[in-house]
Amino acid sequence: MVQEQSRSEKTRELIINSARKVFLEKGYAETSTRNIADVAGITQPAMYHHFNDKEAVYLEVVNRVGKDVREVIGQGVLKPRLQPLNRLDEITKNIFDIHPKGVGIFIHESYAHLSPAGQRKLGMLYRMYYLDPLTGYFNLPEVNLRKEVLPDEAADILISSLNAMFSSFYRVGGSSISSRDKGKLSLKLVLFGIAEEQD
């Protein structure tokens, strides 16, 4: 049952998709409502006919992006042919493909600039679309977490630590290895550490 889209709905979608590009690239604080309007090809005040304020646009974008993230995590967790490590490698690769400048600039750095209500909502969306699906991976029987770390903590640490390596000043593994292998190496470092375990 495909519903015909009104002109207003089309413009609203256009704004969301334009905002998605800019918010993912620059984060909430560095994105102006004029940036979004320019990409959408409308004037800045026209945006306010479709959304109450900048925060409402952002949270709708997080909702859209989050659904994509949940989808790629869900796909990855259920791939039975792959070893667990390769499955997680595919998951994290897909997450960072969605976030060209990392997850932190899109989610974590935006948090402080929202209203209290917006902060609560962002925390909820982050948990629902990023952390809970990843917790599903760490709950798999074939994944062995260290006993001090709970599955939902592991999900948060994984995203935050990978993001830190992703946007680091330096580059892991030297300049000779491909970015694909760097992702896999970063993942191994988060999972198994940067040092050899002592006896």
Add this chain to the structure above:
Amino acid sequence: MVQEQSRSEKTRELIINSARKVFLEKGYAETSTRNIADVAGITQPAMYHHFNDKEAVYLEVVNRVGKDVREVIGQGVLKPRLQPLNRLDEITKNIFDIHPKGVGIFIHESYAHLSPAGQRKLGMLYRMYYLDPLTGYFNLPEVNLRKEVLPDEAADILISSLNAMFSSFYRVGGSSISSRDKGKLSLKLVLFGIAEEQD
């Protein structure tokens, strides 16, 4: 040979110490020149008699903070009585004591808001005061790094990953363990990973 401090030098020191508090707490972008002047008890334009611009104040602050960081790392590396892990635990505790909101908000998040010359200088200061001293630790013969990771990469990963855990939405180890033990646990997770190594 103690030199008497002129009034101008005293005001300059006052500005730097006030700016240090605010920059460490909020980072470069969220700190206004009025914030700094208010804490110093002067008017905002008076600052411009002592510094060319906001960036110059920030880079002088990074220079001061950085010297303190190099100092606590140097002290920690040379403590021969402690086991290497306890030594690194003491080092990272002291680094994060200097940065009440983490290293990232002070260094990494400021980078994008500086001029190209300022970015080069910040990168230089970060390497000189944070990474190089920590590389000294990872070069110690009793520290066993994973073979894929070079000592200077380890230094960068350590600071970035600890910072990510420090400012994470969630809290490692549950609410029952003290923040002191959380620091030690976070350090272990960076060094040895969050998962059990496979056979």
Add this chain to the structure above:
DNA sequence: GTCTATAGAACGATAGAC
């Protein structure tokens, strides 16, 4: 050396014509 006053730019958001 520090002040008042203000320039000049960017921002989020609103008013009101069409």
Add this chain to the structure above:
DNA sequence: GTCTATCGTTCTATAGAC
């Protein structure tokens, strides 16, 4: 539903009196 015009705020930085 979209536009032009503009309000009110905040920001870095400068001009010029004292």
